[in-house]
Amino acid sequence: MITICRTSVLLGLVVTVAIAQGQSCSKPVAGPNMKLRNKFILSETFPNNSRVSFACADGYMAAGWPRFITCTSGTWSPVKLICQRSNCGYAGEVEYGRVDYPEGSEFGDRLVASCNTGYNRIGRTTIYCGARGWMGRLPVCEAQACDPPPPLTNGDYSPKVEEVYFYENMIIYSCDKGFALDGSKSAVCSESGQFMPRDPPDCIYVGDVKCKDPGRLANGERTAGFQAPHGYLSTVTFRCDSGYIMVGAGTIRCGLDSNWSPGLPQCRFQRHADCG
CATH class of the missing domain: 2.10.70.10 (Complement Module, domain 1)
Known part of the structure; x- marks a missing residue:
């Protein structure tokens, strides 16, 4: 009778150990900014000794090792993978302008591009750092154009151009012989698109x-x-x-x-x- 009891206890222990050793794991919980790799996404339970791996979400890069965890007797090993925001880095320069990074250059941050005085922006002001780099091209800064000034009675100006002048281009006025300049001798193409001073000089007949x-x-x-x-x-x-x-x-x-x-x-x- 005693031998039969001992045998039953031993069999119970063996069954208990076997069940514990073969216990499966439920779907693991991913860490911040990561997800299960595609082949594991549809599974809800995982057999004992299963090994699954994680991938970082878009815009994040992997740090830490290993990237996988293992199911052992119904428990997953700790998640050691760390997913950090990816960095878009230096975006380049804008000629006749500047690029600022008010928040930084990591995923989700933005840069702000601007043009110097006298230059007009062609393109976007704000560009965001995306999962695969900066999401757009830097703008171009073009110099402000000025139409040629009106003709000067009994005088002229130089240099002459065929179409337009550009920011900070200067012209010099002169009068015909027998006339003298009354007003500014020069004018400069300004950021407003007009020559300044706005009013051209007069050429006065000196004989009068x-x-x-x-x-x-x-x-x-x-x-x-x-x-x-x-x-x-x-x-x-x-x-x-x-x-x-x-x-x-x-x-x-x-x-x-x-x-x-x-x-x-x-x-x-x-x-x-x-x-x-």
Whole structure:
């Protein structure tokens, strides 16, 4: 009777061990940003000693080893695979512009491209880092164009181009013989697409310029510029009498507006330190 009991116990232990050793595993739980490889996706249970592997989701790259786990007596071994965000890296440069990475250059981050002053962007401003790299091309920065300025009466400008000028191109104005330039001598193509200063100069006929005789200088005298008429760029020079100092310019010039520039000087009495 005792022998029969011992035999039953031993048989029970053998059956229990056999069941434990052959116990299958349920579907394993994947770690962050990973999934079971395709051939394992449809299975719900896995026999003992099964080995399955994981793959990182799109946009993530594998780190850590091994990539597989093993079913042992109903329990999966620990998942050691780590899936990190992939890095799109350096996207390149934009000529006449810049590229900024406000968030970084990893999967899901974005870059922002911009153009320098005077240049227009052709293309996208924002590009995202995708699973297979940057999802788009960097834009191109083109210089702002300016139409040629209007013709200058009794004058011209240079250089001349056939179609358009571009940002920071400069033109120089000049007048025909017998005319003088009244206004800016140059203009520059600006970021607004217009030449600045916006208003072109005038070419004034110098034969029409006449400045009135400045007359006598109180407490002083004229030393040059006696001959009339006083036309464009004619000059008159003064000096003060002894004991007086000049306030203003000693030489004045006849301008295009038929006025003297600067105005007539003054001679003021110079007090000495020992005077009461």
